[in-house]
Amino acid sequence: MKSLIVSATESEIAPFLSHFGFKNGSNYLNGNQIVVLLTGVGMVATAFSMGRILEKDSFDFALNVGIAGSFNEGLSLGDVVHVTEDCFSELGAMDGASFLSIDQLGFGSAVMTPFPSESLDVLLSSEKRMKGITVNCVHGSDEEIVLVKDRFRPDIETMEGAAFFYACNQVGLPAVQLRSISNYVEKRDKSKWNIPLAIETINKRLIELYTAIR
Numbered sequence: 001m002k003s004l005i006v007s008a009t010e011s012e013i014a015p016f017l018s019h020f021g022f023k024n025g026s027n028y029l030n031g032n033q034i035v036v037l038l039t040g041v042g043m044v045a046t047a048f049s050m051g052r053i054l055e056k057d058s059f060d061f062a063l064n065v066g067i068a069g070s071f072n073e074g075l076s077l078g079d080v081v082h083v084t085e086d087c088f089s090e091l092g093a094m095d096g097a098s099f100l101s102i103d104q105l106g107f108g109s110a111v112m113t114p115f116p117s118e119s120l121d122v123l124l125s126s127e128k129r130m131k132g133i134t135v136n137c138v139h140g141s142d143e144e145i146v147l148v149k150d151r152f153r154p155d156i157e158t159m160e161g162a163a164f165f166y167a168c169n170q171v172g173l174p175a176v177q178l179r180s181i182s183n184y185v186e187k188r189d190k191s192k193w194n195i196p197l198a199i200e201t202i203n204k205r206l207i208e209l210y211t212a213i214r
């Protein structure tokens with residue numbers, strides 16, 4: 001089995017890397033090859049890094065891990081969620097006060113649904129399945145949050161997820177996105193974020209998954 005683990009920053013997967021003694025790049029565990037790809041934050045960095053690696057290499061599945069903001073008040077900080085659908089929520093045009101999606105403009109689809117991964121999906125039955133949006137600019141004003149919730153009904157928000165799914169879908173690669181909640185999407189107040197807790201829980205789950213994969 002050969003898998004690709006994609007994270008925006010090293011700090012988001014540092015405990016997983018040190019647990020198995022992995023580094024950025026190619027690693028081995030129980031005869032399986034695990035390639036770690038640190039992309040940098042955001043859709044452009046993710047798309048470029050994914051395009052570059054997928055042009056020369058192939059994998060059984062790809063896994064995008066990291067932290068996320070939650071719109072869903074039923075989620076607690078530190079909860080790990082399985083993002084089964086993501087969306088380029090900013091891609092489109094404003095028509096006065098109305099937003100026209102890329103779909104409505106006739107240029108493709110903003111919604112990204114990954115190809116399922118047979119080996120990983122069976123291990124993820126305990127995770128809540130959630131709908132994500134992917135943004136260039138983290139939401140931090142009440143007015144914008146009301147609009148985006150009404151438009152897309154998202155559970156969570158990241159800066160990479162839809163770009164990751166897009167790249168995987170382009171080459172038919174099964175893909176999974178796992179995120180842990182570091183903050184609620186609300187009027188910006190960084191003192192309420194709990195990044196250390198989110199990093200702890202996502203890494204604990206990642207270590208469990210890679211211990212279970214034989």
Ligand SMILES: O=C(O)c1cccc(C(=O)CC[C@H]2O[C@@H](n3cnc4c(=O)[nH]cnc43)[C@H](O)[C@@H]2O)c1
Nearest residue numbers: 008041042067068069138139157158159160182185
């Ligand atoms: O300090 C800041 O202003 C700040 C803004 C955005 C992200 C960060 C990070 O430290 C994490 C980078 C990483 O986290 C994801 N993330 C986490 N929370 C959110 C959110 O509410 N909305 C969108 N993305 C979020 C994101 O995928 C970044 O790659 C610090």
